[in-house]
Amino acid sequence: MQIQSTRFGLLEVDEDQIISFPHGLPGFQGKRDFVFLPYQNESPFAYLQAVDEPNLTFVIVEPFTFFQDYSFTLEDSVLTELGLSDENPPKIFNIVRIPEIIKEMTANLLAPIIINWQTRIAMQFILEKSPYTVRHSLFPQDSPGQEEKGGK
Amino acid sequence: MLALTRKIGEKIIISDNICITIVDVKGDNIRIGIEAPRDIKIYRGELYESIVAENKQSAKPVDLAQLDLLKDIKTK
Numbered sequence: 001m002q003i004q005s006t007r008f009g010l011l012e013v014d015e016d017q018i019i020s021f022p023h024g025l026p027g028f029q030g031k032r033d034f035v036f037l038p039y040q041n042e043s044p045f046a047y048l049q050a051v052d053e054p055n056l057t058f059v060i061v062e063p064f065t066f067f068q069d070y071s072f073t074l075e076d077s078v079l080t081e082l083g084l085s086d087e088n089p090p091k092i093f094n095i096v097r098i099p100e101i102i103k104e105m106t107a108n109l110l111a112p113i114i115i116n117w118q119t120r121i122a123m124q125f126i127l128e129k130s131p132y133t134v135r136h137s138l139f140p141q142d143s144p145g146q147e148e149k150g151g152k
Numbered sequence: 153m154l155a156l157t158r159k160i161g162e163k164i165i166i167s168d169n170i171c172i173t174i175v176d177v178k179g180d181n182i183r184i185g186i187e188a189p190r191d192i193k194i195y196r197g198e199l200y201e202s203i204v205a206e207n208k209q210s211a212k213p214v215d216l217a218q219l220d221l222l223k224d225i226k227t228k
Contacts, residue, residue: 006213023193027204028211039219042226056211059219065228077190097210102218108210111203126195126203134206139221 003035004054011035011049018051019115025124026111031056046093060093061107066138070109072127082116082123091115095124097135106135 003011013035021032031050039045044065050056063070074090084090092114094107109132115122156164164172170192173185186194 025207026200027207039222043222044225044227045219045222055213057213058207058210059214062227065225068228081191095207095210097206098212098214098219102221108203108206111206124203124207126199128195128199134202 003049003051005049005057006055007057008037008047008049011037016120019048019120019122021122021124023123026126028056034058045096059096059098060113061096061138063092063094063107063109063112066107067109067136070132072112072130072132074114074125078114078123078125082114082121083119084114084116088116088118091117096138103139103141105138107138108134109136110134 001013001015003013005011017035017037019034019036021034024030024032028050031053033051034048035051037047037049039047039059044062046060048058048060074084079085082090092112094109094112096105096107098105110130111124111126111134113122114125158164158174160174160177162174166172169189171187173187175183175185177183188194
């Protein structure tokens with residue numbers, strides 16, 4: 001199928017490249033289907049391009065490259081809803097915010113994206129009572145290797 | 153917006169399967185009990201709104217050519 005994207009032009013994609021969010025994402029409830037586009041081979045970064053909104057693209061990152069200690073508990077109801085198990089663990093990504101000064105990009109660790117990679121069903125899961133915030137610096141300038149706490 | 157006045161212990165039923173109970177009121181704090189099917193997502197408003205705001209900021213267009221910084225980063 002073909003998908004129009006403001007950033008990437010006309011994309012020819014396979015059905016299995018599409019990730020579905022049955023609940024949408026907070027702020028974008030109507031947008032359920034996104035194409036998963038890896039940034040580069042072996043890169044932790046990827047894009048999510050909305051199937052029916054050319055101008056809606058998220059940059060996402062596999063968190064563990066930058067935040068080795070990142071962890072949270074998924075509720076049973078989420079595991080059941082997404083069809084996850086020990087044999088089929090989720091793929092985790094976090095949405096990246098890229099400000100004008102690129103180096104100050106941050107990842108939203110408070111609301112990870114959980115994907116069942118077999119069925120391509122996903123959700124953005126909001127952590128309750130979490131030490132994480134919506135802005136953790138990927139390239140902290142003051143203290144290399146340490147994640148920087150951003151605004152909530 | 154529908155506004156209802158309730159007393160402690162009284163309930164509000166929404167759509168047959170959601171039940172909200174006023175548990176306690178202490179000064180400015182109101183404790184609310186919610187019974188709902190597990191697939192109904194329940195969030196504190198300010199937490200949910202912070203995610204909405206961050207998603208909207210993250211969806212702002214970025215010039216892909218500027219992302220050279222990310223080029224040589226490999227998955228660990």
